[in-house]
Amino acid sequence: MKRLFVFGLGYTAQIAARQLRADGWKVAGTCRTPATKAALEAQGFDVFLFDGDRPLDNPAAALEGTTHILASIPPGESGDPVLRYHAADIASLPGLAWAGYLSTTGVYGDKAGGWVDESTARSPSTTRGRKRAEAEMGWMSLYEMGRVPVHLFRLPGIYGPGRSAIDAVKAGRTRRVFKEGQVFSRIHVDDLAAALIASMIQPCPGAIYNLCDDEPAPPQDVTAFACELLGVPVEPLTPIEQADLTPMARSFYAESKRVRNDRMKRELGVTLAYPNYRDGLRAVLKQSR
Numbered sequence: 586m587k588r589l590f591v592f593g594l595g596y597t598a599q600i601a602a603r604q605l606r607a608d609g610w611k612v613a614g615t616c617r618t619p620a621t622k623a624a625l626e627a628q629g630f631d632v633f634l635f636d637g638d639r640p641l642d643n644p645a646a647a648l649e650g651t652t653h654i655l656a657s658i659p660p661g662e663s664g665d666p667v668l669r670y671h672a673a674d675i676a677s678l679p680g681l682a683w684a685g686y687l688s689t690t691g692v693y694g695d696k697a698g699g700w701v702d703e704s705t706a707r708s709p710s711t712t713r714g715r716k717r718a719e720a721e722m723g724w725m726s727l728y729e730m731g732r733v734p735v736h737l738f739r740l741p742g743i744y745g746p747g748r749s750a751i752d753a754v755k756a757g758r759t760r761r762v763f764k765e766g767q768v769f770s771r772i773h774v775d776d777l778a779a780a781l782i783a784s785m786i787q788p789c790p791g792a793i794y795n796l797c798d799d800e801p802a803p804p805q806d807v808t809a810f811a812c813e814l815l816g817v818p819v820e821p822l823t824p825i826e827q828a829d830l831t832p833m834a835r836s837f838y839a840e841s842k843r844v845r846n847d848r849m850k851r852e853l854g855v856t857l858a859y860p861n862y863r864d865g866l867r868a869v870l871k872q873s874r
Contacts, residue, residue: 745774
């Protein structure tokens with residue numbers, strides 16, 4: 586029987602995990618707190634505590650029977666916690682057919698709105714991007730040196746039910762910050778899950794995939810469309826120079842790029858359910874009613 590083990594069984598990974606369980610897979614994973622562990626176990630997952638500050642209590646028992654591993658935990662100050670504590674455990678798994686690491690398109694750095702694909706060199710311009718690039722290299726070293734069947738997935742902004750511009754507008758948490766030429770790529774969480782599952786079904790160790798939709802867009806346009814769907818006034822633009830942004834929020838505006846997804850479609854055979862933010866937000870609104 587196929588068994589997926591997820592380091593970081595959070596919002597994104599749970600979508601794929603539920604689909605795989607429905608197809609007869611066993612699914613296990615980690616979370617940080619006892620409360621989250623109890624909630625996930627109530628959904629039928631086999632869950633282990635892992636906060637990134639120490640290893641799993643019994644990694645051999647937790648990973649026993651694992652055929653597929655997905656790592657979705659971001660690197661911390663000391664780098665990737667999964668690699669730091671469990672690289673050797675992963676490399677020694679006898680039946681591992683697939684391993685996936687969820688990275689970010691931030692490894693490409695700022696391209697002033699230009700296009701990137703998987704052949705574009707890593708050139709991160711933020712601390713967060715540099716840590717992701719280092720984690721990517723660590724995972725790829727497991728493939729190159731240990732023949733672990735590693736796949737890298739570079740993700741843009743992820744949205745879906747409960748985490749979208751629709752939800753932000755409803756909660757009154759939106760501002761239409763404007764920066765000339767700023768564009769972001771994004772992907773609906775259901776399309777992300779579909780791409781991950783497609784890769785699990787047809788592994789290609791060493792492959793790198795950008796997972797994103799077809800239409801990079803300015804963030805203020807996405808917010809405006811969410812307002813229109815909800816029938817609320819579209820607030821005026823706030824120039825970024827006048828916006829009181831947190832350092833984290835401002836860092837996102839430090840980079841602008843358009844991300845190509847041709848390899849995802851060609852090699853994984855993915856047909857996007859939500860090829861642009863308009864289709865995705867309409868679906869989010871429909872699900873929330």
